[in-house]
Amino acid sequence: MTMTKVTTQTRESKKENTSLRAKGFVPAVVYGYKTDSKAIAVEEIELIKVLREVGRNGVMKLDVDGKTINAVLTDYQQDPIKGQILHADFLAINMSEELEVAVTVTPVGDAVGVKEGGSLTQPNREVTVKVKPSDIPDHIEVDVSELNIGETLTLGEVRDKIDFDVQEEDDYALVSIAAPRSDEELEELDSTEDEETTEEDATDVEATEEAPEEEKAE
Incomplete structure (x- = not known):
């Protein structure tokens, strides 16, 4: 089994996270088999490349302070708009044990x-x-x-x-x-959505009209 190596760097504190992301790094943590929980950072481009090679559940070799750790990605957070990986969790594993x-x-x-x-x-x-x-x-x-x-x-x-x-x-x-929806069900669904939209619009209008009075009361 071929495993791709990923180079990491030590992360001292959460205060570094913003600057690390700006430089193209992903703040991360590695923990598990014979490994104390350690804050690290990996290059986002390298991480994405490795995930494409080994898959979401693939095993990779993390180079942490000169020590090689077999690990899998257990979780990650991603910006819903930019798609940027914001944080990653790696689990150190024993290759001879099931997980x-x-x-x-x-x-x-x-x-x-x-x-x-x-x-x-x-x-x-x-x-x-x-x-x-x-x-x-x-x-x-x-x-x-x-x-x-x-x-x-x-x-x-x-x-x-x-x-x-x-x-x-x-x-x-x-x-x-x-089962496919009948024409009647589709019409009823459209009608319900129209009613909800109308109610939301009416609520917005009422809120707009009441706003000046609330401001005066303050």
Whole structure:
């Protein structure tokens, strides 16, 4: 198994975070196996490149003060507008021990229900898998080709086809096929949205008209 190395630098305090981000670094923390919690920073460009190479659950080698630490990215915060990674959490791991990771569920096949006009939804997009770091999958595929309108595919129905130890219960819903909405339902939905918009506009007008009186009272 090939692991990509990521160079880090020590971060002394939270006061540095703003300046680090301005320089293209991501404030982060690493903790876990034989590793005391330590504040670090990694180059955002390098982190993004590595994640593209090894995947969201991929193992990477962190170079921390000259020491190499095998780690996985457990969490990160991202600016919803700019897309900038604001902070990252790394878990130091023992390559010979199993760990639990969240893995994306990918539906494959053309569902019968979708062909008949239904829409495919995923009540749960991930499952928790207990696995050794070297065997972490990028995703888990589930065949939905025989799924009809109104039916839901649960974990129990496909567990024996998954080559990993999935932790959720058998009734854990993975994929559903919803019935298409009738013209009446769509019209009712549009009508409800129009009413809500009208009420919001009316509230805004009332608030605007009352504002001067409140200011005078103050």
